[in-house]
Every structure is written in structure tokens, then in C-alpha cells.
Amino acid sequence: MESIKTLLLTGYRSYELGIFQEKDAKIAIIKKAIKNNLIQYVDSGLEWVLIGGNLGVEMWGAEVINELKIDYPQLHLGVIFPFAEFGEQWNESHQEKLVHLKQEADYVEAVSHKPYQNPQQLQNHTNFLLQHSDGILAVFDPEFPGKPKYLLDAAEKMTENNEYLIHLITMDDLQNTFYE
Known part of the structure; x- marks a missing residue:
């Protein structure tokens, strides 16, 4: 496996x-798939995992990273929000997750220091994450479109002129993880 120092995690x-x-059985399978993949990268030199702080795969991935830090103290979690006040409109339980995420992360910052104003902030966020990572690990299946598609399209474009790894964990991969 290629040596990646900084990996972007999304999904x-x-x-x-x-x-x-929170008790949905699918979460355990997703976390196991993320963990299995991250361990391979850590064994090959991975030091940082970056996330944007979104609910779902990114939050579950952060939980996995924090568990892995016990056995892999060289692993760090960076949370890079697109804008200031990210998640403030979320409900109380989601905001609690966000507070916990910020406490557990090794680095927390926002690309824009202003609250959400326009879609350009999201574009700037995508560009920043891609420029500051060596590859992307995404729980995403092209047959099932969703929000990660925008980030993955930008990553795909980046591979045209740069060495950049795109590693997808697809629905088939999750199915296989379930049967492991």
C-alpha cells in the first residue's frame, strides 16, 4: 500500500x-470497514486523518480514529469546518456530538472564519481539504449518489494533474465487512 501521510475521510x-x-447495526459495519482500511494506512505511515465534521460517516470515522489512537499514538484527527459556527443549527443531541468531536480532535479549525454566507465557502473548503491531503477514503458507492459526490468529483479532477489516491468503500465492501 502506498504511503499516505494525510488522508481525507468522508462519506x-x-x-x-x-x-x-445511534444503535443502528449499520453503524458498526461502517465503523469496522473504516477501521480495517485505516489500520492498513497507519501501518504504511498514515499520521493524520482530516474530516469536515459532517454527521454520518465523518463522525463515525472520528470515533474510530479516537479508538485507534490508543494502539496507534502517531495517528491524529484534524477537523476542518467549512465556516465558523458550523453545526449551530443542529438539534441538541447532534450539537453534543459536535462538542465531543472538537474535544477529541487533535486539531480544529475552519477554512472561513465567518458564518455561512455563500456556496463559495463550501468550494473553498473542498479545495483546502484536497490540497492538504494525499488521498481520500470515502464510504461512497457511485451507484448510490449522495452529498460526497461533490467532494469526490473534485478529487477526481485533482488526479488529472496530481498524485492523489481515491479509495472508495462501496456497498459491496460494506456487505463483505458484514460477513467477515
Whole structure:
């Protein structure tokens, strides 16, 4: 496996997967798939995982990273929000997750230091994440479109002129993880 120092982790939002309860069995499978892949990257030199702080795969991935830090203290979590006050409109339980995420992360910052104003902030966020990572690990299946498609399209464009890894965990991969 190629040596990647900084990996961007993304994927579906919880609602895109029909997950509305913390106890949903699908979460354990997704976390196991993320963990299995991250361990391979850590064993090859991975030091940082960046996320944008979205509910769903990114939050579950952050939980996995924080568990992995016990055995892999060289692993760090960076949370890079697109704008200031990210998540403030979320309900109370989601805001609690966000507070916990910020406490557990090794680095927390926002690309824009202003509250949401326009879509350009989201574009700037995407560009920043791609420029500051060596590859992307995404729980995403091209047959099931969703929000991660925008980030993955930008990553795909980046591969035209740069060495940039795109690693997808597809629905088939999740199915296989379930049977492991």
C-alpha cells in the first residue's frame, strides 16, 4: 500500500443511509470497514486523518480514529469546518456530538472564519481539504449518489494533474465487512 501521510475521510450523511438511531447495526459495519482500511494506512505511515465534521460517516470515522489512537499514538484527527459556527443549527443531541468531536480532535479549525454566507465557502473548503491531503477514503458507492459526490468529483479532477489516491468503500465492501 502506498504511503499516505494525510488522508481525507468522508462519506454519506446519516440520513442518506437511512440511519436515525445511534444503535443502528449499520453503524458498526461502517465503523469496522473504516477501521480495517485505516489500520492498513497507519501501518504504511498514515499520521493524520482530516474530516469536515459532517454527521454520518465523518463522525463515525472520528470515533474510530479516537479508538485507534490508543494502539496507534502517531495517528491524529484534524477537523476542518467549512465556516465558523458550523453545526449551530443542529438539534441538541447532534450539537453534543459536535462538542465531543472538537474535544477529541487533535486539531480544529475552519477554512472561513465567518458564518455561512455563500456556496463559495463550501468550494473553498473542498479545495483546502484536497490540497492538504494525499488521498481520500470515502464510504461512497457511485451507484448510490449522495452529498460526497461533490467532494469526490473534485478529487477526481485533482488526479488529472496530481498524485492523489481515491479509495472508495462501496456497498459491496460494506456487505463483505458484514460477513467477515
